Amino acid sequence: MKTKTEEIISGVYLIGGPGITSADDAAIYLIDFTGTLVLIDAGAGKSSSQIMRNIEMLGLNPANLSHLILTHCHIDHIGSAPFFKKQYQTKILIHELDAKAVESGDSLKTAANWYGTTFPPTKVDRKLSGSNEILKFGGEELHCLHTPGHTPGSISLYLDREGKRVLFGQDIHGPFHRDFESDIKAWKKSMQNLLALNADILCEGHFGIFQPQERVRSYIERYLEEYD
Numbered sequence: 001m002k003t004k005t006e007e008i009i010s011g012v013y014l015i016g017g018p019g020i021t022s023a024d025d026a027a028i029y030l031i032d033f034t035g036t037l038v039l040i041d042a043g044a045g046k047s048s049s050q051i052m053r054n055i056e057m058l059g060l061n062p063a064n065l066s067h068l069i070l071t072h073c074h075i076d077h078i079g080s081a082p083f084f085k086k087q088y089q090t091k092i093l094i095h096e097l098d099a100k101a102v103e104s105g106d107s108l109k110t111a112a113n114w115y116g117t118t119f120p121p122t123k124v125d126r127k128l129s130g131s132n133e134i135l136k137f138g139g140e141e142l143h144c145l146h147t148p149g150h151t152p153g154s155i156s157l158y159l160d161r162e163g164k165r166v167l168f169g170q171d172i173h174g175p176f177h178r179d180f181e182s183d184i185k186a187w188k189k190s191m192q193n194l195l196a197l198n199a200d201i202l203c204e205g206h207f208g209i210f211q212p213q214e215r216v217r218s219y220i221e222r223y224l225e226e227y228d
Contacts, residue, residue, distance in 0.1 A: 012203075028051060037055070039068045040157060070098070092126075105121035158199060172204070191224050
């Protein structure tokens with residue numbers, strides 16, 4: 001992972017993760033929709049103030065965080081969700097199949113027990129459903145694709161900006177475990193759906209940013225071969 005915040009493409013930033021915020025945090029991405037800010041994932045929970053500072057250091061106002069989209073229910077992705085909800089009334093979105101774990105604070109399903117911590121039951125503002133929901137911000141569309149496998153409610157997102165397709169595929173590499181209700185067969189189908197997007201940039205959850213299109217494809221295909 002990078003050791004500092006990075007602008008990936010105009011208005012799309014990597015603002016958290018190991019070396020940037022905390023070693024426990026998965027990658028945290030921020031999208032600026034001309035002043036309206038959308039956060040994708042929120043780390044493991046110990047670096048809320050650092051995430052806030054990183055947003056401010058980009059010249060942006062964390063009070064404009066309208067939505068926090070959680071790619072799945074694991075603690076290293078959802079930890080600071082209660083902070084942003086309380087501090088800025090940020091709306092929390094997650095797929096309906098992973099929402100229960102967040103709202104009940106399930107230590108097993110959130111993997112909080114793996115990290116030796118707990119997650120407070122937190123109300124979800126919108127439960128995504130179906131295979132593809134499109135969120136509109138200004139004149140742009142943020143696609144939320146249901147990509148089950150790692151967890152039942154895992155999602156991947158993509159945005160087309162400046163002639164490039166940016167894919168946010170957080171834990172598309174796994175791991176797979178019965179505690180998470182992982183499903184390798186469903187995951188393989190999800191990965192084929194992601195390959196069909198022909199994304200130019202992949203913003204991954206633990207291994208960084210991959211571009212151009214050929215590197216995105218080879219990254220996904222490598223894991224498909226590994227679990228064949």
